[in-house]
Amino acid sequence: MEVLGIPDPWVWGAYIACILVTLLCVIYGILNWNKGDEDEEGQIKEELEWEQKELEMEEKELGF
């Protein structure tokens, strides 16, 4: 069977699989678009502290 002018199922399979995994990401993203923010304040605070440390490291250790 030829699909989109490609005879080998292992190759047109890859072509189709690319589209399918992209769809997986899109669907996951849509379903979870507003999830994961239960503790957003805490997460942001934590991240802030981390970035402050990283900035400090950059200044002290890389001199930038």
Next chain:
Amino acid sequence: MDILLLSIIASVYIIILGYTGYVAWKQTKTAEDFMVAGRTTHPYIMAMSYGATFISTAAIVGFGGVAGVYGMGLLWLTVLNILVGIFIAFVFFGKKTRKMGHNLKALTFPEFLSRRYESKFIQYFSGFVIFLGMPLYASVVLIGMARFVETTLNVDYSLALIGMALIVALYVIFGGIKGVMYTDAVQGTIMFFGMIFLLFGIYYILGGVTEANQALTNMSNLVPQAAAATGATGWTSIPAFGSPFWWTLVSTLILGVGIGVLSQPQLIVRFMTVKSNKELNRAVLVGGIFIALMTGTAFIVGALSNVYFLQNTGQIAITTAGGNADKIIPLFISTAMPLWFAYIFMITLISAAMSTLSSQFHVQGTALGRDVYETLTKRKGASTVVIARGGIVIAVLIAVVLGFLLPANIIAVGTALWFSLTAAAFLTMYVCAIFWKRSTTPGVITGMIFGTIVSVFWLLFVYSKSATALGISNFLFGKATLITGMPWNVMDPIVVGLPVAAIFTVLITLLTRPPSKKHLEKCFEGL
């Protein structure tokens, strides 16, 4: 070369970058603002800047060119890039890495591993591996940039390489080492639309999707004899199972890069800069589409360029490119696409390469300064800056020297080798750190050491592509490779190194006492 057109495009590009930089600067007056910028950042800006970090010039120029030789089977790499590099990485690794990284207050990837397993050795050992291995990756990014400039502007390769190296050096010296999200987003956007233009462009030129693919299928009798003898069967069919061509495509290009992406230090650190789980969820959507378009287009265009070149020059792509796959994509863009497009694409690739390179040099500098020097000497402060900066200078120099020394057709293979080295060295430990509480320090250390030794040995003495290019085996033993015969010489280090690391990790873990509950509680707090 149309100097006027090039200057106009370059100026417009710089003005756009300058303007976005200015907007970003205006919105963020204090350091505090700078750091919470992500809180109010539009998901589009955030996702585009992710994309620009994930996809390097190497992926487009190097792997696109490789698709010109190996054909559309390389699309399995796109599948893995999306499935492993985006979906699995963000959904299963990203959230846990972010939380655990913050619990352990780790700033670099070696530090993350070392604190998780309470071992300084892990930190400086992995720091060394990163510092020594990464110049190879940096140099192939540099080569990708130089090849594009060489072909598009029709200048000498050495001149292009030195020019690019100088620009990068200036960029690094003037403190441009930190990626700015807004400028990354501009690059991401241009690349995104550039790739859409390219995908539609090639199918339009060749008369439609099925027609173009069919034309490529009909060319299978034109596969060069040398390639056919090693298993190549055409550009729309997988090489003969178990042949050298098959092993290179599947083990090095698809598996090495597809799986190795999980253990890339610069990408793992990015998980810690994510503001919240919500942001990661959203990034899966945009990231998936972005990677699909970037790598998918590069591979499809690389493969189909054979049809274009056959119709226009009577030769297949690799022959038109003088036997150097690294030149296929630049050559295709500069001959098949309008000149303005080639210039825009070139400038975007250069700036994308700059941000990739600067994050690589950043990782190398901290690997040497913080992970190796500070951990070994227990000294902190000014001397670390000297060491880290010295490390960056050395890294830039090595990358440039390698740019001159490395042979043709190197971008994709060089990237793949770096990815498989990191996978063999770190992937097992990284997976255990996050998912296997029972894993012990002696277990993961043994796995890391054996994984590294086996894959370095494989690179230098067995895997013929790298062993022949480096010549160390020949110098020491008078033989190009120590083990001969199929499939060993064509089997990527990852196929051997990763299982070895995994087996040793599990075995030694089961033979040693489980880690203390208290430490595990600290690591897994909130997880």
